[in-house]
Amino acid sequence: EDKVVQSPLSLVVHEGDTVTLNCSYEVTNFRSLLWYKQEKKAPTFLFMLTSSGIEKKSGRLSSILDKKELSSILNITATQTGDSAIYLCAVESGNDMRFGAGTRLTVKP
Amino acid sequence: DSGVTQTPKHLITATGQRVTLRCSPRSGDLSVYWYQQSLDQGLQFLIQYYNGEERAKGNILERFSAQQFPDLHSELNLSSLELGDSALYFCASSLSVDRGNNEQFFGPGTRLTVL
Numbered sequence: 001e002d003k004v005v006q007s008p009l010s011l012v013v014h015e016g017d018t019v020t021l022n023c024s025y026e027v028t029n030f031r032s033l034l035w036y037k038q039e040k041k042a043p044t045f046l047f048m049l050t051s052s053g054i055e056k057k058s059g060r061l062s063s064i065l066d067k068k069e070l071s072s073i074l075n076i077t078a079t080q081t082g083d084s085a086i087y088l089c090a091v092e093s094g095n096d097m098r099f100g101a102g103t104r105l106t107v108k109p
Numbered sequence: 110d111s112g113v114t115q116t117p118k119h120l121i122t123a124t125g126q127r128v129t130l131r132c133s134p135r136s137g138d139l140s141v142y143w144y145q146q147s148l149d150q151g152l153q154f155l156i157q158y159y160n161g162e163e164r165a166k167g168n169i170l171e172r173f174s175a176q177q178f179p180d181l182h183s184e185l186n187l188s189s190l191e192l193g194d195s196a197l198y199f200c201a202s203s204l205s206v207d208r209g210n211n212e213q214f215f216g217p218g219t220r221l222t223v224l
Contacts, residue, residue, distance in 0.1 A: 042215035042216060043199075044111070096154060099151055099153065102151065
């Protein structure tokens, strides 16, 4: 059965710290991996990584896809309190889209 | 604001009942997706419609059904409701049919409580 696992489940850091969130997957017919940020309600899109685009960067956030290791990392540098959220990883495969349980990031002032 | 609207915001009903959730996609988007988010199951993909036709099915129960209308809005019908159906139901939309290569924009969700 397809599986997406995120780690850690929860993380508490202080402003200015750098964090790395992990996502590993076991799916058939991998097509893409997506990262979302979920604050209070709806997830908002961060990055999409595919075989043709394995590294993305936007401001303080960056993500890399390792197709050999079947994993991805999301890096956030110089964290701010506004980065506090649940970060979801999702993998698109064939007919399905599987989400991980998420990493709850808390950034303390 | 993603441009995706969902109604109602909250819905409280009893076991055994049937409800309809409504979603209007972003202007120009042809694909609509439905997701269920519960505390124990996390976020789960239910179903995708593209330009009125069903394109992909995920973890959707047989008691649930959906459709997309000519004006591209979509409805998710949940019947014979059980306590375990209590969850946040999200609708998302995207421009194309290809889920793997285009960004989805999520609506604010409908919180369903089954008593």
